[in-house]
Amino acid sequence: MNKITQTKNTLQGKTSIKDEFWGHYIRLVQDVVIPYQYEALHDRVPEAEPSHAIANFEIAAGRRTGEFKGWVFQDSDVAKWLEAVGYSLSIKRDLELERRADEVIELVGAAQQPDGYLDTYFIIKEPGKRWTNLQDCHELYCAGHFIEAAVAYYEATGKDKLLNIVRKLVDHIASVFGPEEGKLKGYDGHQEIELALVKLYRLTGEQKYLELSSFFIDQRGQEPNFLRKEWEDRGQVTHWSGKTDKTDLAYFQAHLPVREQSIAVGHSVRAVYMYTAMADLAALTGDAGLRQACERLWQNMTQKQMYITGGIGSTHHGEAFTFDYDLPNDTVYAETCASIGLIFFAKRMLELEPDAKYADVMERALYNNVLGSMAQDGKHYFYVNPLEVWPQACSCNPGKHHVKAERQGWFGCACCPPNVARLLTSLNQYIYTVHEDTLYTNLYIGNESVFTLGGQEVSVSQQSNYPWEGKVQLKVEPDAAAAFGIAVRIPSWSKGFELTVNGEAVDTAAELEQGYAVIRRVWNAGDVIGLNLPMQASRIYANPKLRADAGQTAIQRGPLVYCLEEADNGATLSSLSLNGAGAFSESFDASLLGGAVIVKTGGFRVDEASWNGELYGSTKAETKPVEITAIPYYLWGNRGSGEMKVWIRD
């Protein structure tokens, strides 16, 4: 156990988002997603599979009879809903919603066992088998989600009922797991409680939570391997598929002690949840080994295993990473939850160190993979976020069955929609970080915030028309004149920028500090920072080692990756190629799915009429010039089933 030191930079002040672009999506979560999910949890959505999640709690609480149904980790859906409710209430009080949440929390409390244990699967179905299959059964994972919910709900409402439930639960867990003689030296197959315990520590200041989180992280991958031993003790069976040959420890990131890991492997959501907790602990404990591991894993993941959309996970087999530079566009996984976890990890790295590279990836994942997962109605989602879709292949080639051409309704394993809900309702937490009296602006999302900087309370308001325009205004209002720094991120996509304070140019020749332009001065009330990041559609190329994108070009404008759709360009998108020298024209189309900048450029289309119809032939088909239309990736799949392609021949 490393010495626990108090964190320097976790108090971020308070930020309220006031942003036209994101406001729409946050309201969608509040007005549609949270109520819809509430109904889904209560099995009252006719078109969705019954969740049975609330029913399980009612049975566990002895309020009704019946069997446990749903996934073994079904409880976590209730927790993720409560967490999103917490964030939502902190944005806008809603008494009816709060009453519903209180009722659910009361039910959760009623289901909790006298010793603090809480997991309806084992309470109802296998009461004698608690903590015997950590690998598959997710008891600690569910506990982690309840902890996150309790912290969010307490911070929003000041109500501590759920907080007390999870503290009692954690005390129980600490009586079962730990370094002491007779306790389990184990950890969950699905990381989550580790980052949740850090949140509980930050809220309560109680060191025991941090110690338990560190225990789980430190123990992972140690020999003798807990998951392997547990599997042997169970008779080499899994919860899912009976007898197995071997436990694939890399799938669980339990193949090596975490400090020895350098390559992102295994189930990608588990991986990024773990890295998030590692970065948290590195920040809180100053553990250099953990920090270095985080830096190595970040580097590997974002420089060798990440799609241009901020998606991670190249295969649906195990929803997992594969290996360096293996980023197929059509058999991709790029799960929504994995990109959300990547954003969690990026935020923790920004808290460790103000380096814009972390915010660049955060922005990339947020505006593309994550935002694109959600339909404009808030009720349909992509679980898998492909970069190339041929709808017929999704239905007729089993290797692409996991890829869908249109967003689906609530899932049997409904992890992604509640994860989107909790991210968007807590998006205010991702905009700024503070390091040593400097406020770092990581995301350009309109907001009003209050921080303590230079010994003063400072109001900061940010305005922009991002992601369509790169003009950002930051108004600074200290209670009294004070010296501190304000840093604005210069995104990696920007080809130049203009920076002013009160209309006067700031010397932009000054070197950027790890991707930020930092202004250190005495600030007076009403000072205004103007940042202009000119946005223009431009060509992006992939590392030549990235075989799937060879000879192809992507279009990006500001933070948004673009794509071609059949709706605009006709079928057989593979027949299109860009004119290598062609300019892009950009225009805002208010009629396109809520309004968006569309990009047009000259290109070529193979003329199918010039081909003789044979499967193979020696006379090349002719090409003819065409206009190619690209739309932001996040909007794809909203106009019926059709082909889509991010990388285009050039």
Place this chain on the structure above:
Amino acid sequence: MNKITQTKNTLQGKTSIKDEFWGHYIRLVQDVVIPYQYEALHDRVPEAEPSHAIANFEIAAGRRTGEFKGWVFQDSDVAKWLEAVGYSLSIKRDLELERRADEVIELVGAAQQPDGYLDTYFIIKEPGKRWTNLQDCHELYCAGHFIEAAVAYYEATGKDKLLNIVRKLVDHIASVFGPEEGKLKGYDGHQEIELALVKLYRLTGEQKYLELSSFFIDQRGQEPNFLRKEWEDRGQVTHWSGKTDKTDLAYFQAHLPVREQSIAVGHSVRAVYMYTAMADLAALTGDAGLRQACERLWQNMTQKQMYITGGIGSTHHGEAFTFDYDLPNDTVYAETCASIGLIFFAKRMLELEPDAKYADVMERALYNNVLGSMAQDGKHYFYVNPLEVWPQACSCNPGKHHVKAERQGWFGCACCPPNVARLLTSLNQYIYTVHEDTLYTNLYIGNESVFTLGGQEVSVSQQSNYPWEGKVQLKVEPDAAAAFGIAVRIPSWSKGFELTVNGEAVDTAAELEQGYAVIRRVWNAGDVIGLNLPMQASRIYANPKLRADAGQTAIQRGPLVYCLEEADNGATLSSLSLNGAGAFSESFDASLLGGAVIVKTGGFRVDEASWNGELYGSTKAETKPVEITAIPYYLWGNRGSGEMKVWIRD
């Protein structure tokens, strides 16, 4: 049942291959494959998994005790070996080999049950369950292979012991299956017996065999569906994986009556074995509905679902076809056995109708997919024949685990190597067809043959240096001068040809007859036909609907498709592109894997050193001119593990 009419064109005369190129491979089968397989069947190959196939027969015969081991269709390996031995003995008598085969046949006879039943799995393991799981258990499939073996062995040796075994077996089968009251209205999950019964009919002239074959073909896909009913009767379980949701009838080509099928679907080997029998029956019975179905299925398969290498089957899920124009190069299946079955089907279509398009596909599959499946040592094989390989992806991306970068030793499911063995030892049967006193030359493989044409016995000898040169000489020696036709196929790849008789040009302006140049005249002893098919490496393009090959070019020279290998061109083959206007230089390299024409051309390589190392960037990497070396596809993977690519950016 359709009226049975005697076939007009099945007596092909006798052909002995005398060919340097194929002679090598045929000797490899005789000297290495057949002896090796004999040892494997006897569990005496230390490096291979025990086959247990002979042991199963010994147990079934009561000669030793033990359990049945291996696949439920393990018996077929013994049958395929005996079939290959038959063909081999017809090429060259070998007393020791014949003694071994007789011994095996004696054992097979000893295992046969008094009522004629023969399948060691059910004899040993589930004696009460005969004929209860036709879908999975392949009893008729194994019977089919024994029938093929018996015909081949009888034709080579005149020995009828195995023939009598299978006739007794077929009589037993006919007592179980058939249109009569009380018999099963079923068929095998894996087609094979249908084409085998046609061979038995051709040998014996006994109509009952043809009727049974027709019964199986006619019954397939009829409602109520036999396979579905059987599955329900079994309690909805399969032999392989317990309870299943549904029987996927298309996998078994049992989704529709065969005469209503138009699209190649399901397991590709089963499909082409069935189409082969359908074409046989169409030829023998004159059934127009069957023939039209064959033509539709041929057209769909070869014009919409075939790789340029003659591979079929786009997915390893079910080793199956997917849908039109879905031909991914890297997640491909293209099983060796499927291309062999495609050759079987092509031969039957050539017997139905002299159209060179069937021989073009036969040649394509033989010289590329099939020949490439075998290592130069005869002991290593590809089961899957990809068109693009990145070895690391084969081991680290589970979606490509079925693709191997190097040929493997004998397989657990050893279907491909014995299938190659029986095809190559019977290759003499694929060179010619005879229609109405015209001899059609389908393949350019050196041979000496005897036919009856124009009422005379005619010796024909063919010589060429194919596939390296397109100069072919056919010497015609009728016993006495006689009028008949000789047709030479003008391959679809040839851009022109010269044809002479006794050195004098034949009018090549005459229209080809369905792809053949036909010379009808009075032939005298010593007449010599000279055919010159100039071979030059050239570019081949794919139909624009074939998305996987968009913007890419393949190189073909004569019948051989070429590929790039890492061994010649370095790693990251995706970084290479052809110079669109570049010429090809060709040279015979005697040192390359037994000697081959290699093709070189100018191209470009992305210069990795000019890339800044980022995963994505806005500055395109530079390219530099390089020389690109292509080798025949069939030789790939013989120089260690490395990348390979057939389609190259242009």
